[in-house]
Amino acid sequence: MSPRLWTKALPGEPDVELFRHRPDLDAALAHFSVPGRTAVVMTMGALHDGHASLIRAARARVGAKGLVTVTVFVNPLQFGVGEDLARYPRTLDADLKVAAEAGADIVFAPTAEEVYPGGEPGVRITAGTLGERYEGASRPGHFDGMLTVVGKLLHLTRPDIAFFGEKDAQQLSLVRRMVRDLNFPVEIVGVPTVREGDGLALSSRNRYLTAQERDTALALSRALFAGRDAGLLAAGEGPAGSEEHELIRVASPAAVRSAARAVLDEAAGLEPPLVLDYLALADPADFTEVSDGHTGEAVLAVAATVGATRLIDNIRLWIGAAR
DSSP states (O other), X not given: OOTTXXXXXXXXXXXXXXXXXXXXXXHHHHHHOOTTOEEEEEEOSOOOHHHHHHHHHHHHHHOTTSEEEEEEOOOGGGOOTTSSTTTSOOOHHHHHHHHHHHTXXXXXXXXXXXXXXXXXXXXXXXXXXXXXXXXXXXXXTHHHHHHHHHHHHHHHHOOSEEEEETTSHHHHHHHHHHHHHTTOSOEEEEEOOOBOTTSOBOOGGGGGOOHHHHHHHHHHHHHHHHHHHHTEEEESOSSTTXXXXXXXXXSOHHHHHHHHHHHHHHHTTSSSOEEEEEEEEEOTTTOOBOOTTOOEEEEEEEEEEETTEEEEEEEEEEESSOO
């Protein structure tokens, strides 16, 4: 274990403690944790400002005396055949700096052997039918692997609150469902997507894009914003006093879908082309497609491949009049 546990870092060192093994993490949690004031942010590394926003949100929520843990683990169970496990960026030194500057206390960066002693687990958490739609249909088994590692890391880090990005909307929905269905004693908080100046949602995979591919990839956010604007009624008019009060309110699911689809169809003719996987206007509770008569929250989500890089994005909407 680190000899300077919970002392300030030396000048020039990141002000965060790195742990690679469970016993050291257990000792740190026992030493420092504050009941009701512990938070975790789970990542696969290659941290960017989107991750930093999660860490900052966690720090703001638990306060200066709370504990913020960041996990860095490239989970092999989430990668299917032909996906980018081998080339997924691993930048732990840079990740420590980002985590420290954003306000983390601990970075837990275990090996696969530490998380899965004895190899791949024989027992896993399954995502059920919610995990078979959209991302689950395109990446079979992905959500089972995601929920299995999230469940394990919740046990290992023992937080009161866990923060997840809204960019991975179906993942967030599944984590909330798992926590509810399996009685995990943790609050799940979603944090809004962080975008670059041109509108592209921040992602560790953006670094794979060439300049031309990036130009094409901007069609994802353009499609979402076009869909939003096509059905626009007003901003900030969901039910007063609720999280939905901050959502963009739209009138017509059909208009939202049509406008978004038009942008994506045009991008299919670019060079390089955008290859659409899916466009969905879904109920965030179960990720079923909403009807034209739907009233309430919805997620307009898109997934597509540009070159060799698969990207996802979404925005949250409120359909219909405020209650």
